[in-house]
Structure formats: structure tokens, C-alpha cells
Amino acid sequence: MDQGLVAVNYFGVTRTAGLTKIIVSVVLVVLVLVVVAGLVSGEVDSSRLMGDGAPSGFYGILQSAGLLFFAFAGYARIATMGEEVREPSRTIPRAILIALFGALAVYAVIALVSLSTLGSSHLASTTTPLADVAAAGGWEWTSVVVRIGAAAAALGALLALIAGIGRTTLAMARNRDLPAWLSAVHPVHSVPYRAELVLGAVVIVLVLTMDLRGAIGFSSFGVLLYYFVANVSAYTQGREARMYATVVQIVGALLCLVVVAALPIESIIGGVVLVAAGVLYRVVLVRNRGARTDR
Structure with a gap:
């Protein structure tokens, strides 16, 4: 399916x-x-x-x-x-x-x-x-x-x-946070087809190998984290681009932190481990870019 x-x-x-x-x-x-x-x-x-x-x-x-x-x-x-x-x-x-x-x-x-x-x-x-x-x-x-x-x-x-994640992958690939070949857009259908094919393969593997019920808390951790980031990002917007008062972003970010802290401890630990892995990947990626630029 x-x-x-x-x-x-x-x-x-x-x-x-x-x-x-x-x-x-x-x-x-x-x-x-x-x-x-x-x-x-x-x-x-x-x-x-x-x-x-x-x-x-x-x-x-x-x-x-x-x-x-x-x-x-x-x-x-x-x-x-x-x-x-x-x-x-x-x-x-x-x-x-x-x-x-x-x-x-x-x-x-x-x-x-x-x-x-x-x-x-x-x-x-x-x-x-x-x-x-x-x-x-x-x-x-x-x-x-x-x-x-x-x-x-x-x-x-x-x-x-x-x-949605296919388009997010496209944006990250364009920014070189993921392999650049994932940024390809289909010339006829105008979709990030490589990103979606890779994502589809990942989903199939997860469905076949994991009990997805255990992923609910972990998923909530990830969603709350990127909503926190979205609120912080919106707070930095200039007045000409802002749609809502800054108090909305402040309250939103604080509530994200409060709710994520109430999740089961195993969900929090799993989320922190994955975020740490992502940060490590990002650090290595930036260093490799700097090393290639210095050559």
C-alpha cells in the first residue's frame, strides 16, 4: 500500500x-x-x-x-x-x-x-x-x-x-544538509521524486521491522521540538513579515517545552538521542565543508 x-x-x-x-x-x-x-x-x-x-x-x-x-x-x-x-x-x-x-x-x-x-x-x-x-x-x-x-x-x-517530508527533504538537500542528489525535481510532474522514493523505502522498512505503537511518544517529541523551533523562528521575523504579536510565539515556545517535558521518560530519552545524532551529523558536515573550502 x-x-x-x-x-x-x-x-x-x-x-x-x-x-x-x-x-x-x-x-x-x-x-x-x-x-x-x-x-x-x-x-x-x-x-x-x-x-x-x-x-x-x-x-x-x-x-x-x-x-x-x-x-x-x-x-x-x-x-x-x-x-x-x-x-x-x-x-x-x-x-x-x-x-x-x-x-x-x-x-x-x-x-x-x-x-x-x-x-x-x-x-x-x-x-x-x-x-x-x-x-x-x-x-x-x-x-x-x-x-x-x-x-x-x-x-x-x-x-x-x-x-510533506519529501518537500522538507528537498529543502534540506538544497541547503546541503542532506545529499544534493535528493534535491532533484521531476521535469514533468514537478515533485522531489528522489526524496519521495527514498522516503517510501524508509517507511516500508520501518513498517516491516518496528511496532509503530511505540513510536507515538517519540513522534510527539519530534513534533513538539520542531514547533518550538518554528515559534522561535517566527519570533525573529521582521515587523513587515509578522502576522501575529510576538507574545504568541513566546507562549507557544514555552508551552512546547512544558508539554514535551511531560512525555514519558523513554520518549524523551529516545528523542534526545536522535537530536544529538542529528547535531553530531551537522557538526561533521560543517567541518567537512570547511575543510574542502580551505583546500
């Missing part, structure tokens, strides 16, 4: 956007089914919204926010498409805000219906929460449909990942 997504990205951003629309439509239809099934199940109890399990405390809530932060990585991928959209300075900020608040609205509705239908204890113990919500009123047939929707959502995330 990953090969198919790489192929879609390979033939241009318009095909990527077209497949994304189809996937999002399928996922939203399935989520509507889950919400309707939960609401008509007869199991809805608003008192469950206050929690029916052991209190988690503020730290538990903060750690949950950190672990779930990877679910908000997708809208930032929009910013990597600047070369391939019209009027990027106007289109991209609007698209990010629409995507962010749209996702928040969907998550809020699903969370309210799931909690009021099953309760926090059930949700914490199940590996199929949405299927359980849909089946709460006796709609067992929805289990297959919900699983199809989950698979479609995963495909959509992977499609955006390949498209």
Missing part, C-alpha cells in the same frame, strides 16, 4: 490532493456513523464526561496532551507545500487555520460522544474505542466499517507524511 501512495505523490501534487479528498470524505462518513450510532444507542450518560475512573491529575492530563500531539502534525505539512500552491503567503495561513480548527471540532465531537457513551474507564482499556461506541446500541455490523475508516485515516496520514 505504501508503494501506491508513493506512486500517487510521484505523479504530482494535484493527484495527492485528489486522493486526500477521497480519503477524508470516507473517514468523515465513518465518523458520522460512529457519532450517530453512539447517540442513538441509549447508553449516553452526560455524567460520564466528568470521568469514572481514577483521577489522573494535572500531570496526567498534560502527558496525555503530549502523547496526542502527534495527531496535530498533519496541518503543519501544509506549510511545506509553498512552492506548489498559488499565493502561498495568503493561502497557506488560511489553510492551516481551517485545518486546525476543523480537526479540533471533529476531535471534540468524537471525544464527547465516546466519553458519554462508554465512559473513561472503558475507553482507557479498549484498543477499539470507536468500534465499541458504534456497537454500543447493538450495531455490531459497524465494526467492519469502522475498521475500514481507521485504515483510510492511516493511509491519509501516511500520504500527507510522504508529501
Whole structure:
């Protein structure tokens, strides 16, 4: 399946956007089914919204926010498409805000219906929460449909990942932070085809060799780190390029640090190790450039 997504990205951003629309439509239809099934199940109890399990405390809530932060990585991928959209300075900020608040609205509705239908204890113990919500009123047939929707959502995330990181790799290769041959753009389809082919191969290897559930905390560490960098970078912008007051970037950067500190220690250690490896790579790269320049 990953090969198919790489192929879609390979033939241009318009095909990527077209497949994304189809996937999002399928996922939203399935989520509507889950919400309707939960609401008509007869199991809805608003008192469950206050929690029916052991209190988690503020730290538990903060750690949950950190672990779930990877679910908000997708809208930032929009910013990597600047070369391939019209009027990027106007289109991209609007698209990010629409995507962010749209996702928040969907998550809020699903969370309210799931909690009021099953309760926090059930949700914490199940590996199929949405299927359980849909089946709460006796709609067992929805289990297959919900699983199809989950698979479609995963495909959509992977499609955006390949498209976004492919463009990030392109930019890094142009800046010589990665091998320059990765900066090649297809003469017909106008995509960083070498970067996407390499990325596709890496994803296939990871899927075949790793338990991806363990990567959630690590992914959140990485997302929070580069959002911290984005806030710091935005803080350095000149007044003519600034869209929001500097206090927004300051608060954003501080919150990134607070949430990342609440992640499980193994996620933090893994993230620090990888960042250290990246810094070491960068130091070696810069020294090698300096050595070649001095010759």
C-alpha cells in the first residue's frame, strides 16, 4: 500500500490532493456513523464526561496532551507545500487555520460522544474505542466499517507524511544538509521524486521491522521540538513579515517545552538521542565543508 501512495505523490501534487479528498470524505462518513450510532444507542450518560475512573491529575492530563500531539502534525505539512500552491503567503495561513480548527471540532465531537457513551474507564482499556461506541446500541455490523475508516485515516496520514517530508527533504538537500542528489525535481510532474522514493523505502522498512505503537511518544517529541523551533523562528521575523504579536510565539515556545517535558521518560530519552545524532551529523558536515573550502 505504501508503494501506491508513493506512486500517487510521484505523479504530482494535484493527484495527492485528489486522493486526500477521497480519503477524508470516507473517514468523515465513518465518523458520522460512529457519532450517530453512539447517540442513538441509549447508553449516553452526560455524567460520564466528568470521568469514572481514577483521577489522573494535572500531570496526567498534560502527558496525555503530549502523547496526542502527534495527531496535530498533519496541518503543519501544509506549510511545506509553498512552492506548489498559488499565493502561498495568503493561502497557506488560511489553510492551516481551517485545518486546525476543523480537526479540533471533529476531535471534540468524537471525544464527547465516546466519553458519554462508554465512559473513561472503558475507553482507557479498549484498543477499539470507536468500534465499541458504534456497537454500543447493538450495531455490531459497524465494526467492519469502522475498521475500514481507521485504515483510510492511516493511509491519509501516511500520504500527507510522504508529501510533506519529501518537500522538507528537498529543502534540506538544497541547503546541503542532506545529499544534493535528493534535491532533484521531476521535469514533468514537478515533485522531489528522489526524496519521495527514498522516503517510501524508509517507511516500508520501518513498517516491516518496528511496532509503530511505540513510536507515538517519540513522534510527539519530534513534533513538539520542531514547533518550538518554528515559534522561535517566527519570533525573529521582521515587523513587515509578522502576522501575529510576538507574545504568541513566546507562549507557544514555552508551552512546547512544558508539554514535551511531560512525555514519558523513554520518549524523551529516545528523542534526545536522535537530536544529538542529528547535531553530531551537522557538526561533521560543517567541518567537512570547511575543510574542502580551505583546500
